Amino acid sequence: MKIVRRILIILFILGNAGLIYYYQTQIKEPPQTISEANVTIVKAIEQTEAQEHPDFIKEEYQLVLPEGENVALGKKITASSYTQVYNAPKAVDGSVDGASYWEGKSDYPNTLTVDLGAPSKIHAIRLALNPLPIWGKRTQTLAVNISKDGENYTELVGTKQYIFDPDYGNEVQISFHEVETQFVQLVITENSGAGGGQVAEFEVYSK
Numbered sequence: 042m043k044i045v046r047r048i049l050i051i052l053f054i055l056g057n058a059g060l061i062y063y064y065q066t067q068i069k070e071p072p073q074t075i076s077e078a079n080v081t082i083v084k085a086i087e088q089t090e091a092q093e094h095p096d097f098i099k100e101e102y103q104l105v106l107p108e109g110e111n112v113a114l115g116k117k118i119t120a121s122s123y124t125q126v127y128n129a130p131k132a133v134d135g136s137v138d139g140a141s142y143w144e145g146k147s148d149y150p151n152t153l154t155v156d157l158g159a160p161s162k163i164h165a166i167r168l169a170l171n172p173l174p175i176w177g178k179r180t181q182t183l184a185v186n187i188s189k190d191g192e193n194y195t196e197l198v199g200t201k202q203y204i205f206d207p208d209y210g211n212e213v214q215i216s217f218h219e220v221e222t223q224f225v226q227l228v229i230t231e232n233s234g235a236g237g238g239q240v241a242e243f244e245v246y247s248k
């Protein structure tokens with residue numbers, strides 16, 4: 042019986058070897074030369090610059106600061122209210138990052154008043170929020186008042202709704218005819234992005 046089993050095993054091995062040989066000899070190599078008659082040449086479109094669909098091209102916002110110097114930087118500032126840690130001095134500390142912003146309570150009107158320290162000739166205000174997209178687009182409605190003594194205010198710019206959009210630097214610039222004043226006050230009556238007014242930097246420009 043052992044001999045029969047061995048013969049069967051040998052026959053099995055030989056059979057498999059035969060099958061492998063048969064299939065190897067039947068496999069045909071692909072042709073190594075390509076006939077020109079079978080080739081169609083298609084010229085690629087000349088492309089000298091990246092092409093994107095216009096809907097996906099985002100214009101890069103270029104910040105242009107008002108002329109002159111920000112005379113509100115580091116000056117004394119007060120607010121009618123503030124929430125949590127977001128107090129008034131954070132609006133004149135030169136940073137728009139992280140928690141460096143003032144936020145009023147929802148007790149409109151919110152006022153934010155900076156004392157320039159001395160009478161100054163001013164011609165523009167820039168209000169900035171953090172430019173990161175997480176600070177989504179919002180509107181804030183505000184007026185600008187000025188005062189020489191910090192008690193008697195007159196309206197410099199009437200109430201208007203402004204758009205803060207991270208696609209455009211999350212900033213608003215308000216220009217006006219040059220005027221001399223020591224105190225500049227924002228009177229905020231609406232913010233679509235929070236319960237009270239928000240300003241990361243309150244800048245006042247003097248030439």
Ligand SMILES: [Ca+2]
Nearest residue numbers: 131136141241
């Ligand atoms: Ca700040």
